[in-house]
Amino acid sequence: MSSESISTWTGTPTSAGWNIPKLQSYLRYWPALATLILALSATVLFSWIARETPRRELNARMSTHAAMTRDTVVDLVASYAQLLRSAAAFVNATGTPNRESWRRFGSGLFMEREFPGMQGIGYVEVVRNLEVGQLEARQRDAGVTDFRVHPEGDRPFKTAILFIEPEDWRNARALGFDMWSDPTRQVAMSRAIDTAQAVLTDSVTLKQETDVDVQQGALLYYPIYEGADIPPTLEQRRARIKGFVYSIFRLRNFLERSFAKNLATTVSLVRVEAFYGTGPEETSKVYDSAQPKAGSPLSRVPNAPLATAIVDASTGEQSFVLRLSSLPALERSVDWSVPSIAWWGGLIISTLLAGIAASVSHAREQSAIAAVRLSAEVAERRRAQDEVQLANNELIHRVKNTLTVVSAIASQTARHSKSMPAFIGAFRERLGALAKVHDMLRPDPAFSPDLKSFVQDILSAYTSSRRAALHVDGPALEIPRNEAVQFSLLINELATNATKYGAWSLPSGVVTVTWSLHTPDDGERVAWVWKETGGPAVTAPDSAGFGTHVISSIARALRGTGQTHFDADGLRFVLDFPRRVSNPSIGTNDPIGDLNPT
Numbered sequence: 001m002s003s004e005s006i007s008t009w010t011g012t013p014t015s016a017g018w019n020i021p022k023l024q025s026y027l028r029y030w031p032a033l034a035t036l037i038l039a040l041s042a043t044v045l046f047s048w049i050a051r052e053t054p055r056r057e058l059n060a061r062m063s064t065h066a067a068m069t070r071d072t073v074v075d076l077v078a079s080y081a082q083l084l085r086s087a088a089a090f091v092n093a094t095g096t097p098n099r100e101s102w103r104r105f106g107s108g109l110f111m112e113r114e115f116p117g118m119q120g121i122g123y124v125e126v127v128r129n130l131e132v133g134q135l136e137a138r139q140r141d142a143g144v145t146d147f148r149v150h151p152e153g154d155r156p157f158k159t160a161i162l163f164i165e166p167e168d169w170r171n172a173r174a175l176g177f178d179m180w181s182d183p184t185r186q187v188a189m190s191r192a193i194d195t196a197q198a199v200l201t202d203s204v205t206l207k208q209e210t211d212v213d214v215q216q217g218a219l220l221y222y223p224i225y226e227g228a229d230i231p232p233t234l235e236q237r238r239a240r241i242k243g244f245v246y247s248i249f250r251l252r253n254f255l256e257r258s259f260a261k262n263l264a265t266t267v268s269l270v271r272v273e274a275f276y277g278t279g280p281e282e283t284s285k286v287y288d289s290a291q292p293k294a295g296s297p298l299s300r301v302p303n304a305p306l307a308t309a310i311v312d313a314s315t316g317e318q319s320f321v322l323r324l325s326s327l328p329a330l331e332r333s334v335d336w337s338v339p340s341i342a343w344w345g346g347l348i349i350s351t352l353l354a355g356i357a358a359s360v361s362h363a364r365e366q367s368a369i370a371a372v373r374l375s376a377e378v379a380e381r382r383r384a385q386d387e388v389q390l391a392n393n394e395l396i397h398r399v400k401n402t403l404t405v406v407s408a409i410a411s412q413t414a415r416h417s418k419s420m421p422a423f424i425g426a427f428r429e430r431l432g433a434l435a436k437v438h439d440m441l442r443p444d445p446a447f448s449p450d451l452k453s454f455v456q457d458i459l460s461a462y463t464s465s466r467r468a469a470l471h472v473d474g475p476a477l478e479i480p481r482n483e484a485v486q487f488s489l490l491i492n493e494l495a496t497n498a499t500k501y502g503a504w505s506l507p508s509g510v511v512t513v514t515w516s517l518h519t520p521d522d523g524e525r526v527a528w529v530w531k532e533t534g535g536p537a538v539t540a541p542d543s544a545g546f547g548t549h550v551i552s553s554i555a556r557a558l559r560g561t562g563q564t565h566f567d568a569d570g571l572r573f574v575l576d577f578p579r580r581v582s583n584p585s586i587g588t589n590d591p592i593g594d595l596n597p598t
Helices: 020-027 030-094 099-107 129-141 183-195 234-239 251-262 264-269 328-332 337-374 381-416 420-440 451-463 481-500 546-557
Strands: 004-006 013-015 118-127 158-165 217-225 241-250 270-276 285-288 308-315 318-326 470-473 510-518 525-533 561-567 570-578
Touching: 030 099, 030 118, 030 217, 030 241, 030 251, 030 264, 030 270, 030 308, 030 318, 030 328, 030 337, 099 118, 099 158, 118 129, 118 251, 129 158, 158 241, 183 217, 183 234, 183 241, 234 241, 241 251, 251 264, 251 270, 251 285, 264 270, 264 328, 337 381, 337 420, 451 470, 451 481, 451 510, 481 546, 481 570, 546 561, 546 570
Parallel strands: 470 510
Antiparallel strands: 004 013, 118 158, 118 241, 217 241, 270 285, 270 318, 308 318, 510 525, 525 570, 561 570
């Protein structure tokens, strides 16, 4: 191989390797590299932002479920406290209840339906030591033959459970138990006496528990005083305490049934764990929605939930600490496809922009080379320079229009695509339609299309996703090759303007293309009309841009006249030019003829 090469600037032999002209040739492509770097940087940034959007949405939904769960627990305890106030009012109104009256009161509450999760409601009487025997005899006479106040011991007074509804086998185990003998129960009862409010105990083991499915429990106490009213002072409250009404909760059953009634949707989307009295420690856990039954394996729990929340449901002096974790059902409800679409769409657009920038740089280089080589042709120099300049300006203008159209196509495709494969397929189809328009701009001696199919083929790139956005109608006409090239430039310029600023910039926009024949004194002519409706309001520009000059030049090239009207409902362009026919005998194009000349 020869060590010499031909200089692209002068055509003279130069030594092979990195010479100055070749280096300058490669440097002409730095805008394409800069465009690629900037576009990829923007893609990375937008992909990161898009990834954070669904994550924030998931956290917001988790916060909503956490607030609903917290409010539900607080409202439930408040409603049970109100129930106890009603029970105390019943006792104060009717006097000390008996077994039958308490049974009727309890059955009228419809606890299973209206108060899910409550094990029962009971009445406790305060008994001094000298009165214990009398109380036991009275209860045995009432039918509780094995009634006994227990445990035994010398205490200032005892609080014996007299009645519980429903009086099933589990609740009957607690009858006669002195609740004051248990320190945990005693603390809550003392607090209830002093405050005259409903007070929830710390976690306790209920007397109703057996060896099967043992659960942590809690009791809610409300005091009853002698005289049916609330004593005003602390000393009077302690002296006049008569008894208590209280409700019983097996905590897991209480939360499980309450959530099933009030938060069915939440527990299907979120794992709820409840910890009673302290923070989220396994030893204080009383409920887990993912493990509804004792001994059953955990289910519906993701290995690593994408969102969690911890809230404190305070109920007086006690509280439920709630920990919520997102389940796959909640995570799937958030659209995670946007980051992928942003990444792949940005990658495709970045590549296209870089390719376009490279083609522009290459075109400029080729234009410069052509200008240098044509400098030797003195007679043609001015004409060649004018053509190069016009071609260069047209190329720049067309590249800008192409960028705008590609951007619009990408945005519309991404907005209506449900997945990445759908986006890529639709985007590739629309780019192919756009390329078809540019193929029509290449001169071809055998090219002489029908005007209607010609217009539809060119505009299919702009309306591939909205067929109803274009209406084409007119008599059959054949366009000679020279006029077809000029006409394609005109249509492309109008379509680009409609996409950027006119009717096609809105989803409701429609373009109607029509033409008709008329015969004035100077021969048969064609009236071709481009009409836009449904787009934004249009006003006449203050000055004419490059596109306006292109349209005017094309109208003159067709030996016609073009007028642009800025109507209230959209732009209207009217082109009036002579009809020509083909003259096959000389191979040139005369006035346009229709497809079936007579």
